[in-house]
Amino acid sequence: MEPATLHYIDLxxxxxxxxxxxxxxxxKLKRVADMLQFEEHTVSRLVGVCSELCRLPVLRExxxxxxxxxxxDGVSLGLVVDFAVDARLxxxxxxxxxDEVWIGSKEEPFSGVGVQAYKRCPYVxxxxxxxxxxxxxxxxxxxxxxxxxxxSQLERNNKELAKQRDxxxxxxxxxxxxxxxxxxxxQSANAAKSHFLANMSHELRTPLxxxxxxxxxxxxxxxxxxxxxxxxxxxxxxxxSRHLLQLIDGILDLSKIEAGSMELxxxxxxxxxxxxELQMTMQPLFEKHANQFExxxxxxxxxxxxxxxxxRQCLLNLLSNAAKFAANNRVVLRAFSSMEDGEPWIRFExxxxxxxxxxxxxxxxxxxxxxxxPSTTRRFGGTGLGLALTxxxxxxxxxYISAESEHGKGSTFSLSIPVMSGAYEPVSMEL
Amino acid sequence: xxxQVELRPAMLEQxxxxxxxxxxxxxxxxxxxxxxxxxxxxxxDFAHLVRILETVKMMGxxxxxxxxxxxxxxxxxxxxxxxxxxxxxxxxxxGIELLDRLLADSVQAIGRGVSLEA
Numbered sequence: 001m002e003p004a005t006l007h008y009i010d011l012x013x014x015x016x017x018x019x020x021x022x023x024x025x026x027x028k029l030k031r032v033a034d035m036l037q038f039e040e041h042t043v044s045r046l047v048g049v050c051s052e053l054c055r056l057p058v059l060r061e062x063x064x065x066x067x068x069x070x071x072x073d074g075v076s077l078g079l080v081v082d083f084a085v086d087a088r089l090x091x092x093x094x095x096x097x098x099d100e101v102w103i104g105s106k107e108e109p110f111s112g113v114g115v116q117a118y119k120r121c122p123y124v125x126x127x128x129x130x131x132x133x134x135x136x137x138x139x140x141x142x143x144x145x146x147x148x149x150x151x152s153q154l155e156r157n158n159k160e161l162a163k164q165r166d167x168x169x170x171x172x173x174x175x176x177x178x179x180x181x182x183x184x185x186x187q188s189a190n191a192a193k194s195h196f197l198a199n200m201s202h203e204l205r206t207p208l209x210x211x212x213x214x215x216x217x218x219x220x221x222x223x224x225x226x227x228x229x230x231x232x233x234x235x236x237x238x239x240x241s242r243h244l245l246q247l248i249d250g251i252l253d254l255s256k257i258e259a260g261s262m263e264l265x266x267x268x269x270x271x272x273x274x275x276x277e278l279q280m281t282m283q284p285l286f287e288k289h290a291n292q293f294e295x296x297x298x299x300x301x302x303x304x305x306x307x308x309x310x311x312r313q314c315l316l317n318l319l320s321n322a323a324k325f326a327a328n329n330r331v332v333l334r335a336f337s338s339m340e341d342g343e344p345w346i347r348f349e350x351x352x353x354x355x356x357x358x359x360x361x362x363x364x365x366x367x368x369x370x371x372x373x374p375s376t377t378r379r380f381g382g383t384g385l386g387l388a389l390t391x392x393x394x395x396x397x398x399x400y401i402s403a404e405s406e407h408g409k410g411s412t413f414s415l416s417i418p419v420m421s422g423a424y425e426p427v428s429m430e431l
Numbered sequence: 432x433x434x435q436v437e438l439r440p441a442m443l444e445q446x447x448x449x450x451x452x453x454x455x456x457x458x459x460x461x462x463x464x465x466x467x468x469x470x471x472x473x474x475x476d477f478a479h480l481v482r483i484l485e486t487v488k489m490m491g492x493x494x495x496x497x498x499x500x501x502x503x504x505x506x507x508x509x510x511x512x513x514x515x516x517x518x519x520x521x522x523x524x525x526g527i528e529l530l531d532r533l534l535a536d537s538v539q540a541i542g543r544g545v546s547l548e549a
Contacts, residue, residue: 023439026471044470044502045509051473052510096509 007072010109012142013065022054024146031141036121049097058087078120085114207240250385257392264307271301296334306421317386322352329353344419351412357405366391435468438476447483463526467498474510493533497526
């Protein structure tokens with residue numbers, strides 16, 4: 001039974017998690033007992049029995065602790081070893097070595113489980129020896145890590161380091177693979193660019209050679225030819241020059257977008273009026289190929305705040321493709337309003353009944369530097385950059401483009417942009 | 432041999448290995464184990480020590496333990512440990528005297544044709 005007048009001061013505890021926990025307890029308990037001036041004889045007995053109990057299998061499986069507590073009965077100091085474990089302990093063994101043994105004491109700082117064994121220090125008077133320095137020194141005895149605890153910590157640190165080393169090796173492997181993949185991708189992109197440049201150099205040289213050739217011819221024949229006989233050659237020079245300019249413009253625009261330095265000039269315009277002007281521009285081209293061009297646009301489509309020049313460029317590209325690859329057919333430009341994520345958008349659709357696009361080619365439709373079909377390009381003209389450029393311009397306007405097609409039956413290109421692509425006031429923005 | 436440090440399982444294993452090797456090398460017929468420096472010894476350590484000394488005896492060497500501290504002995508008695516046929520004494524000098532006597536008795540027994548176990 002506990003003396004009612006005992007006051008307790010917790011000095012600390014020793015965890016029982018390790019197999020060598022009993023060695024740490026021995027070391028600390030001996031230091032505390034020596035400091036409390038127990039006789040050597042008593043220290044050997046107390047520490048011996050506590051060490052023995054800590055080595056019991058039931059305690060070695062426990063994740064609990066042994067507390068070391070200072071007791072003060074007002075006259076003398078004492079030592080309490082608190083076996084705070086939820087297991088049966090040989091109380092009778094402890095009774096041979098300690099003055100009193102309590103079971104499951106609920107007094108602060110005990111946890112209410114296990115066994116507490118109390119031994120009075122006969123030579124240490126509470127009033128005389130109970131000082132702050134003594135208390136501090138006793139707590140240091142318990143808190144200072146023992147050799148076993150340090151070794152255990154070292155072992156844990158080594159394991160952690162080994163794990164980090166293994167993780168690091170794994171990370172390095174992963175990063176190396178990623179770098180390898182990125183390198184291969186860069187090589188592939190580089191090869192594609194070289195391939196494009198090789199193709200483009202032919203495309204660029206051809207009209208340039210035509211300009212040079214016909215110019216030279218004209219110079220030689222100028223004195224003999226009548227003025228009206230020069231018109232044919234001059235028209236050929238003009239056509240080749242325009243084609244060359246178109247090529248160069250496409251390459252430069254694409255490069256500018258890729259470099260992130262394309263400027264947007266946002267303005268405010270009526271959509272029906274914009275589309276009507278577009279129709280007027282394209283009408284001659286459609287008539288040239290005997291195609292019928294139809295504009296389907298709601299009258300109340302409203303206003304767009306975006307770069308009208310870029311949008312016009314995109315729609316002209318789509319419409320000229322539709323006109324180019326179709327003859328004696330109907331091409332429709334539809335425009336209607338839609339909502340996306342609660343925001344107003346405008347959707348444009350260019351629908352043709354032309355040659356269509358094979359399914360195998362669809363995935364490369366908007367890829368730059370990839371020719372859809374070299375023979376088609378040479379037959380119908382064009383730079384092979386139009387759709388790639390259109391896609392990038394649409395993205396700059398905050399929208400997206402998609403295509404559906406059936407080979408031999410025709411295609412539908414859809415372009416959607418938000419109504420508010422930019423600020424209210426016309427402003428030039430460098431992206 | 433003298434143990435002046437705290438006993439640990441790894442230390443006891445190393446001690447056993449070193450002791451047996453030394454006994455074999457020197458051909459000793461007896462040894463005194465001085466335990467005066469050991470202030471803490473629980474029943475598990477003591478059992479390990481006894482096993483070591485049993486091994487020594489099987490090699491034909493007389494083991495004697497000297498200098499066990501009073502507190503250690505008191506604890507071991509209350510722990511009801513198995514002492515076996517261990518020879519113990521108060522200190523090293525007494526240990527050597529005891530060993531001499533044991534060896535002398537052994538020689539006499541051999542002379543009389545009596546087998547005297549270590």
